[in-house]
Amino acid sequence: MPMDVKVEISPAAYADIARRAVTEIEGVIGTARDPFFGIFGKFRRGYRAGGVKVERQEDGVYLSVDVVLKHGCDIRKTLMAARERIMQKVKAMTDTSAKVDIALKAIA
Amino acid sequence: MAETKDRKGKPDDKGKGGHAGLIISPAIVTDIVKREALNTAGVVEVVGASFIGRGKGIIVTEVPKDGDTAYKIEMHLFVEYGTNCRKLCEMLAERVSKTVKQMTQREVLDVISHIDGIRDSVHGEGTDDNDPSSLDF
Numbered sequence A: 001m002p003m004d005v006k007v008e009i010s011p012a013a014y015a016d017i018a019r020r021a022v023t024e025i026e027g028v029i030g031t032a033r034d035p036f037f038g039i040f041g042k043f044r045r046g047y048r049a050g051g052v053k054v055e056r057q058e059d060g061v062y063l064s065v066d067v068v069l070k071h072g073c074d075i076r077k078t079l080m081a082a083r084e085r086i087m088q089k090v091k092a093m094t095d096t097s098a099k100v101d102i103a104l105k106a107i108a
Numbered sequence B: 001m002a003e004t005k006d007r008k009g010k011p012d013d014k015g016k017g018g019h020a021g022l023i024i025s026p027a028i029v030t031d032i033v034k035r036e037a038l039n040t041a042g043v044v045e046v047v048g049a050s051f052i053g054r055g056k057g058i059i060v061t062e063v064p065k066d067g068d069t070a071y072k073i074e075m076h077l078f079v080e081y082g083t084n085c086r087k088l089c090e091m092l093a094e095r096v097s098k099t100v101k102q103m104t105q106r107e108v109l110d111v112i113s114h115i116d117g118i119r120d121s122v123h124g125e126g127t128d129d130n131d132p133s134s135l136d137f
Helices: A011-022 A035-043 A075-094 B026-037 B087-103
Strands: A003-008 A028-033 A046-049 A051-056 A060-069 A098-107 B043-046 B056-066 B068-080 B107-120 B134-136
Touching: A003 B043, A003 B068, A003 B087, A011 A046, A011 A075, A011 A098, A011 B107, A028 B087, A060 A075, A075 A098, A075 B087, B026 B043, B026 B056, B026 B068, B026 B087, B056 B107, B068 B087
Parallel strands: A003 B107, A028 B134, A060 A098, B068 B107
Antiparallel strands: A028 A060, A046 A051, A051 A060, B043 B068, B056 B068
């Protein structure tokens, strides 16, 4: 009888991938953590951690990422590159397609 | 922590002559699985059992099968950034079942892998609130 292999990827893992992927892009300092996520986030839909919101959908996963950029960088290009990188990394690591919304939260 | 009703394991029923009275504790199987997982490239950490002893870590369940005992294994892992989780889990399941079969002469029916997070291969750098890549705003 063939062995049954099941893999379950937690929302925390998706959030970790997104957070690490954005920091690979030149001009991105990191994700913007909302302190209220920790308190009120528990009552909202989806998983939130460190500036990343994760929601499972039928056809994949939805990620909403708040980022902090360096002063002087091209915002549009950097955000597009960050979004692309997240989608690419999530696909490569989990074989799941991701819809990514990215929001600029601050310049540092 | 192994989750089973009988922590001492069940005697092997294979022929009352040769293997009679042989008991393999699920805790031993847990240990084998943990070692195998940590020796697999791409696995950074095996999540420790919670302090109440249930729910996380490695759960080994004994299942009766054809008059013998088989195992169902559930693992909670942290994997290295950049690793394909599905391929890693398939490879790990193969390795785990092969080693368990080799060492206990019992089959593994099910391997369920839970990816609980992504970590760097260097220990001590986590994804918690102290993560330098996330800032308060």
